Amino acid sequence: MGETSLNQPSLEPLAPQVARRPLCVDLDGTVVKSDTLMDSLLLLLRSRPLDTLRVPMWLLRGKAAVKAEVGARVALDVRHLPYNRSLLEYLEVQRGEGRRLYLATGADQILAERIADHLGLFDGVLASDGSTNLTAGNKLDVLRKTFGDEGYDYIGNAGPDLPLLQHAGAAMIANPAPALRARLRSHGITVHREFQDRESPVKAVLKALRLHQWAKNILIFVPMLLAHVLRAGVFADAAIAFVSFSLCASSTYIANDLLDIESDRRHPRKRNRPFAAGDLSVLTGVLIGAVLLGGAIAIAAALLPAGFLLWLFLYIVGTLSYSLVLKRAVLVDVIVLAGLYTVRLLAGAAATRVQISPWFAAFSVFLFLSLAMVKRFSELQNTRARGQAIANGRGYQLGDIEQLRSFGTSNASAAVLVFLIYVGISHDVNGLYHHPDRLWLIAPLMIYWLSRVWLLASRGELDEDPVIFAVTDRVSLLTGAAVAVVAALAAL
Numbered sequence: 001m002g003e004t005s006l007n008q009p010s011l012e013p014l015a016p017q018v019a020r021r022p023l024c025v026d027l028d029g030t031v032v033k034s035d036t037l038m039d040s041l042l043l044l045l046r047s048r049p050l051d052t053l054r055v056p057m058w059l060l061r062g063k064a065a066v067k068a069e070v071g072a073r074v075a076l077d078v079r080h081l082p083y084n085r086s087l088l089e090y091l092e093v094q095r096g097e098g099r100r101l102y103l104a105t106g107a108d109q110i111l112a113e114r115i116a117d118h119l120g121l122f123d124g125v126l127a128s129d130g131s132t133n134l135t136a137g138n139k140l141d142v143l144r145k146t147f148g149d150e151g152y153d154y155i156g157n158a159g160p161d162l163p164l165l166q167h168a169g170a171a172m173i174a175n176p177a178p179a180l181r182a183r184l185r186s187h188g189i190t191v192h193r194e195f196q197d198r199e200s201p202v203k204a205v206l207k208a209l210r211l212h213q214w215a216k217n218i219l220i221f222v223p224m225l226l227a228h229v230l231r232a233g234v235f236a237d238a239a240i241a242f243v244s245f246s247l248c249a250s251s252t253y254i255a256n257d258l259l260d261i262e263s264d265r266r267h268p269r270k271r272n273r274p275f276a277a278g279d280l281s282v283l284t285g286v287l288i289g290a291v292l293l294g295g296a297i298a299i300a301a302a303l304l305p306a307g308f309l310l311w312l313f314l315y316i317v318g319t320l321s322y323s324l325v326l327k328r329a330v331l332v333d334v335i336v337l338a339g340l341y342t343v344r345l346l347a348g349a350a351a352t353r354v355q356i357s358p359w360f361a362a363f364s365v366f367l368f369l370s371l372a373m374v375k376r377f378s379e380l381q382n383t384r385a386r387g388q389a390i391a392n393g394r395g396y397q398l399g400d401i402e403q404l405r406s407f408g409t410s411n412a413s414a415a416v417l418v419f420l421i422y423v424g425i426s427h428d429v430n431g432l433y434h435h436p437d438r439l440w441l442i443a444p445l446m447i448y449w450l451s452r453v454w455l456l457a458s459r460g461e462l463d464e465d466p467v468i469f470a471v472t473d474r475v476s477l478l479t480g481a482a483v484a485v486v487a488a489l490a491a492l
Contacts, residue, residue, distance in 0.1 A: 021153050021169050023094060024126075024143060025087075027105035027112060029157035030174045031119075033082040033198060033278025036107050037067055039261060042282065043074045046259050046324070067108040068130035076111065078118045080265035082278030087155070087174050087195040091121050102126060102152075104143060106135035106160070136160040140167060155195070156180075165189055204279040205288065210253045214246040215471040219341065220348030227354040228432055228491065234352045240303050241351035245344065248296035248312055252319040254289040258282060259323050268386070307350030315343045330395040334376055338368035341467070359422040366415035370450065371466040373408030377401060378457040385460045405454070412450040416443060438490040442483050449479045 028035045045052050051073055058066045095101055103116050104126045112127035126142055128134045134142060140163045143152055154161070154168035158177045165171040166189060173180065174195040184191060199207075221238050224230070257264065257275045264276035274280040293316070300309045318340055327333045342364050349356045380401050396404075420443055423429055429436045452475070456462045462469060470476045 021151050022100040022102055022123075022147055023091075023153045023155070024102045024104040024164075024168075025091065025122075025154075026156040026161055026164075026174075027103060027107050027115065029177075030155055031084060031087060031103070032115070033084055033175060034261075034275075035281060036076060036081070036111060036115075037070070038282035039076055039081075040067075040070045040074055040111070042258055043076065043262050044070055046262070048073055049324070062131070062133060063106075064108075064128040064130055064133040067106075067111075067128055067133075071108040071111050075114075077262060077265065078111075078115045080271070081115070082265070082276065083119075084174050084195055084197045086197045088119070088121070090193070090195060095121055100124075104134070104139055104154075104164075106133055106139070136163055140164055143167075155193075159183065162187070199274070199277070199279040201280070204274040208254055208257065208274045208280055208285065208288070209250040209292075211250075212468060212472075213249060213253065213465070214242075216341070216465070216467045217242050217245045217249065217344060218471065219344040220245060220351065222345055223349040223354050223356055224352040226357070226360060226432075229352065229354050234354075237304065237351050237353075238348060240299065241308055241348060244296045244299040244304065244308075245312065245315070245347060246296075247292045247299070248316060249319075251289040251292035251296065252316065252323070254285050254292075255320060256323040258285050258289075304351050305353065308347055311343055311347035311350055315340060315347070318343065328395055334369065334372035337372035337375070338365065341368040341371070357422075357426075357428050359418065359426055359428065363415055363418045363422070366411045366418060370408045370411035370415060371453075373404055373411060374453055374457050374462065374466050377404040377408055377454075378460070378462045380404065381457060381460050405458070409454055412454070416446050416450070419443065419446065433487075433490040434492060435490050438486060441486045445479055445483050445486070449476060 025031055028037070041052070041055070054069070055066060058069045091101055100123045101121055102124045103112055103122045105112050106128055107115075109125065109127040109129050112125045116122045116125045126134060126139070126146065132138055139160075143154075143164065144167075151169045153170040153172065154164045155172040155174055156162075156165055157174050158180055162180065162183055165173075165184065166187060170192045171184070171189050172193040172195070173184075173191055175198045176184075176194070198204075220242050221235075224234050224238055254275075257273050260270075261276050261282075264270040264273055270276060275282065275285055296312065297309070300312050318336060322333065322336050322340070326336050342361075345356060345360075345364055376396060380396055380398055384398050384401070420440075423436060423439045423443075429439065433439065449470075453462065453466055453469070470480070
């Protein structure tokens with residue numbers, strides 16, 4: 001059989017001697033694009049964090065013991081694992097032709113059998129049993145004993161599969177690691193088929209960074225703009241703070257995605273995130289997140305005031321607490337989200353060494369609470385429109401929709417009211433604006449925009465973060481430009 005590399009399984013008939021050989025298939029990185037042990041450890045961290053402290057003790061008994069202990073405490077949702085679709089299609093064809101298929105994996109036996117039962121493709125399962133870790137040489141020994149002179153064909157994806165591929169009658173690979181490709185070439189091993197089902201690494205990394213979410217960090221520039229401090233040096237400090245905060249934010253997005261892998265896989269849109277989809281490994285995510293976080297802290301420590309670094313640490317603690325616990329606490333979650341928006345303003349003020357008006361602080365609290373509420377409201381509204389059950393574990397019910405609408409719209413009204421009081425009685429406004437009366441024109445613009453956001457959410461047409469919506473929506477940008485023009489006319 002000639003060497004091929006295919007994105008879809010070949011349907012050509014197999015040679016008789018190959019068709020008679022059993023086909024053994026690896027699980028992690030092969031049938032499933034992710035590593036089920038790492039997925040299970042993340043689920044353990046999320047659901048039973050104290051038990052993760054016991055992992056080093058389990059490891060003293062060997063990796064197979066770790067897999068068994070973790071598997072006894074958490075159960076992955078095997079229905080929504082990121083399966084290699086092209087490989088499954090091939091296996092279905094082979095099973096239809098009467099070929100014997102075996103799942104041969106280093107995963108724990110209980111998990112492997114659950115996956116095999118779900119797929120309904122395999123005649124048998126060979127897996128780790130709590131004492132023997134069935135990888136590399138151990139797996140090779142078991143396959144030789146099981147199939148003897150009959151031999152086997154094998155599909156794998158990584159370095160530990162090399163001895164299995166070397167001794168296989170026909171070697172096949174799925175989403176192979178670059179190092180495995182090189183070793184296969186150096187050993188002169190012919191690859192009969194390849195099954196690719198993974199997004200390009202560069203595209204996956206960029207998606208994981210959520211660069212579009214950096215738009216939220218424009219809030220860092222707001223304090224200097226409102227204080228009318230427009231010097232080049234101050235703008236440079238704000239720009240550096242923007243970069244530092246954005247790197248930090250991306251690292252926390254990665255941490256959140258890793259912790260949310262299980263729930264993201266059940267979400268119609270979030271299941272396409274790189275870690276949930278198996279396009280990036282957990283270890284890759286940890287490495288990238290650590291580099292980004294280290295870079296953010298280094299930039300802040302070297303180039304910005306200590307006050308900015310303090311707010312950056314508070315943001316890190318807040319986002320991690322939110323990802324681990326607080327996002328499942330009803331109403332606490334929206335207060336934390338609003339607080340994280342406010343931290344951006346305070347960080348910007350610290351970086352540029354300007355003071356935030358108490359009026360602006362009060363306005364921000366109400367505005368961001370309204371936007372946090374509309375985010376939760378739109379999630380529930382869209383879930384109800386799709387006729388789906390709530391599965392994000394955040395404690396909200398579909399019956400909470402009207403109450404959230406009430407909370408959110410009242411906070412929006414409070415934000416507008418604070419702004420009107422500021423324009424009407426604050427001494428600060430007279431010091432900053434030559435024609436403060438013109439600022440009254442901003443009020444109807446604010447009322448229009450906030451009302452429009454809530455109207456779109458009620459219609460199920462707001463399916464993203466409202467701050468991201470604000471900086472990408474044409475009408476919102478035009479409204480923002482109108483506000484800027486009025487503010488400029490008031491300042492002249």
